[in-house]
Amino acid sequence: MPPPHHEQGRCVAINTRASLHLTLLALLATGQVLANDLFDSDSAMPEVLTATRLKQSPAAVPGSVTVLDSALITASGARDIPELLRLVPGMMVGYRNGNQATANYHGSNVTEARRLQVLVDGRSVYRPGLASVDWTDIPVAIEDIERIEVFRGPNTVSYGANALMGVINILTRHPLDSRGTRLKTTQGQRGIHDWFASHGSAWPDGALRLSLSGLQDDGFDHDQFGRDYRDSRRLNRFNLSASQQLDSRHSLDWQLAAKEGSNQRPYGYTPVFDAIAPGDKGSDVKARDYAGSLRWTLDLSPEHSLHLQSSAQHWQRKQVWRACEAEVALSPELGQLWDLNPFYVVKFGDYVKQLKSDPGTAVLPAGTAQEQTLAGAVLAQLDGGATRPVCGDVSQSIRETRYDFELQDTLSLSDDLRLLSGLSYRYDQADSETYFNGALSNHIWRLFGHLEWQLGAHWLVQGGAMLEDDQLSGSSLTPRIAVNYLITPRHGLRAVYSEAVRSPDMYENNVDWRYRVRNLQPQAFGQSSATYFARSRGPGNLDQEIMRSRELGYNGSFANAGIDLDIKLFYDEIHSMISEPLRNDRFFPNNANRMHFSGVETQLDWQLGHADRLRLSYALVDFSASSHLDRPLTARHSGSAGWLRDWGQGWSSGLFYYGADQLNQYHFERLDLRVAKHMVIGTTALELAGVLQQRLDDEPMTWQENRHDQRHLLYFSAELDF
Known part of the structure; x- marks a missing residue:
């Protein structure tokens, strides 16, 4: 007897004229900078890895990449990863409740990140059975993150079927850069109580970091009726990371991670007969996650390297509550x-x-x-x-497991030609009496490759493909072709065409969903356990969602002026979409829907000398959708603006604005200010910081029941580093 899902609706009008105007303005601005002859610089060229698995300059990437570096992460004052993603143009960040954040690139109905691939140091963290990302439960503390690379666009070619609309790669600090001890505590309004402790040590050929952390808050204060809203979270995390250089050619990197905690769930189930009391007020989720990974790298020569990565992960969700119904519901x-x-x-x-x-x-x-x-x-x-009330124990518990093995070969065939190729195998299993009537497993094989060909001084041609065989969904072949015109190594124009797929997950395609109610009091039809009447079975024959994407863009780094600029024009089409609500009493998934997105995105990072840094992002997204359920979670206008300032004498600040014209019909604007004071006392560094978040609107967050008593949030932190 589950809480029902939210209803969604409202269409957003399509208008591309503004995107053309914005593009012309951006190009004119770029032209002015070019006139100032800022192309050349002797400074080191930045590199990104997530786009193709090859290290590339941003101008050479076959797509758009946003990099959130450690300075930006710290200055934002964010306590968790979804809040950081507000800095990514086109990323729609919302909340189902206080401990269930949602992050989708450009939007669509599925509030979990089913169309995004999310990685931690190359290890996929989306759940195999329900194919969602529990952002709260990722066993990585913000303080351990070195950078986040977000590839904005389809990338099935490099990362498989969940990378339909983008890839978020969370890269943690190398153990060698984490030497010493760090202690941090954060306290604030809305029940905020966070802590972090880390110790790192090094030896001649290796390093190790141990991190322990916790996070706690009360979520939203009340629903639309003024009632208490049960959506608090409490979690503790463990992370152990090590790196060992075996000799001049071999190295090993490994990680162990764990998380335990509980997330409250608001209980919204309405019994068949309204006169029946609903039972418990909530159905809290007890979560335990475990992960381990090992990466072996062999440098055969400066032009040739191999790496083998393996990982094992286990997700456990225990959710049991007591519910009351009319006896007839168990007939x-x-x-x-x-x-x-x-x-x-x-x-x-x-x-x-x-x-x-x-x-x-x-x-x-x-x-x-x-x-x-x-x-x-x-x-x-x-x-x-049979209309009399009976009460019993209901479970939505599930265990999920993933084993992943991948071999990657990187080869420079010549000064102008690089080839990356690889093979991977993944085993997924989900075990739930409620969702699958037992255990269900899946085997996935992948063969992938990417070729980068430098044609003269200016032209770069890149092509890649992935062949994937999914035991439950069948086979797919997804290609990508890109042409980059490099005006200089720091400035490039790009044209990209790519295709991508998303395989229906176990939940959508193979669910056998039924609620067994135990310990019934009084007994129902003479039995102490029974099965709720509404039951669902997955169709078993859903097709893959298919996306075709076209992109034109520019990326430039004006190093002498401290400016990094990216502009993207896009047109994406998705068909065979699975958009229907997946409720136990309304479970009819199909491939009948389609959607398209078009528009422009831009991001600007400007280092104005040693003290000031500006960062701007904006996205204009026009779209149409055959299903009304796919329309609400796309903001036509969204963006962010940030100002980082070093005031001297150990004082620094970060001021950020975030805005979206509508997410599920609700406007969102917020101003965040972080002020910090850094002090050195002997060999110990102390940083005191305060963060103020001020909503500039008076609307709920994404859903009408997500409300706070006050429009501001204040919290403080103290960190020791020695």
């Missing part, structure tokens, strides 16, 4: 009727309500002889008193 005959024709059950329920309010007008729905017979049996049960 075997009503369950048989539901299995036969759920639409008939809906009509039958209306008939029963009509019997109570106006018996003279109630007419039993027409149906087959079997439907009529089962309906008659249920009516007899109702006449016999």
Whole structure:
């Protein structure tokens, strides 16, 4: 008897004229900078890795990449990863409740990150069974993150079927850069109580870092009716990372991570008969996650390297609560009727309500002889008193496991030609009595490659493909082709065409969803355990979602002026989309929907001397969707602005603005200010910081029930480093 999902609706108008105007302005601005002859610089050229798995300059990447570096992460004052993603143009960040953040690139109905690949140091962290990302439960503390690279666009070519719309790669600090001890505590309003402790040590050929951390807050204060909203979170994390150089050619890197905690869940289930008390007020989730990874790197020569990476992960969610229902909801005959024709059950329920309010007008729905017979049996049960309340224990617990093995070969065939190729195998398993009636497993094989060809001084041609064989979803081949015109190594124009897929997850395609209610008091139909009448089975034959993407863009680094600029024009089409709500009483997934996005994105990072840094991002997204459920979670206008300032004498500040014109019909604007004082006392560094978040609107966050009593949030931190 689950809490129902949220309803979604409202269409956003399509208008591309503004995107053309913005593009012209950006190009004119770029032209002015070019006129100032700022191309050349002797400074080191930055590199990114996530786009193709090859180290490339941003101008040479076959797509758009946003890099959130450690200085930006610290200055933002963010306590978790989704809040950092507000700095990424086109990223739609919202909340289902206080401990369930949502992050989607450009939008669509699925509030979990089912269309994004999320990695921690190259290890995929989306859950295999329910194919979502529990942002709260990722066992990585903000303080351990060195940088986050976000590839904005389809990248199935490099990372497989979940990278339909983008890739978020969270890169942690190297153990060698984490020597010493760090202690930090954060306290504030809304029940904020965070802590972090880390110690790192090094030896001639290696280094190790141990981190322990915790996070706690109360979530939103109340729902739209003023009632307390049960969505607090409490978690503790463990992370051990080590690096060992075995000799001049071999190195090993390994990690162990764990997380335990609990997330409250608001309880919104309404019994079949309104007079029945709902039972417990909540159904909290006890979460335990474990992960381990090992990476072996072999440098055969300066032009040739191999690496083998393996990982094992386990997710455990225990969710049990006590619920009350009318005895008839556990009727075997009503369950048989539901299995036969759920639409008939809906009509039958209306008939029963009509019997109570106006018996003279109630007419039993027409149906087959079997439907009529089962309906008659249920009516007899109702006449016999089956409307009495019964209460029992309900479970939504699930265990998920993933084993992943990958071999990658990087080869420079010549000064102008580089080839990356690889092979991987992944085993996924989900075990849940409620969702799968036991255990379900999947085997996935992948073969991938990327070729980079430098044609003269200016032209760079790149092509890649991934062949993927999914035991549950079938095979797919996804290509990408890109042409970059490098005006200089720091300035490039790009044209990219790529295709990507998303395989339906176990939950969508293979669910066998039924609630077994145990320890019934009083017994239902003479039994102490029974099965809730509404049950769902996955169709088993869903097709993959398919995306085709076209992109034109410019990336430039004006090193002498301290300016990094990226502009992207895009047109993306997704068809065979699975958009229907996946509720136990309304489970009809299909591939009937389609969606397209078009628009412009830009980001600017400007280092104005040693003391000031400005960072701007903006996205204009026009879209159309065949399903009204895919429309609400896309903001047509969204963006951010940040000003980082070093005031001297150990004082620094970060001022950030975030805005989106609508997410699920609600406007969002917020101003964040972080002020910090850094002091050195002997060999110990102390930093005191305060963060103020001020909402500039007075609307709920994403859903109407996500509300705070006050529009501001204040919290403070103290950090020792020795």
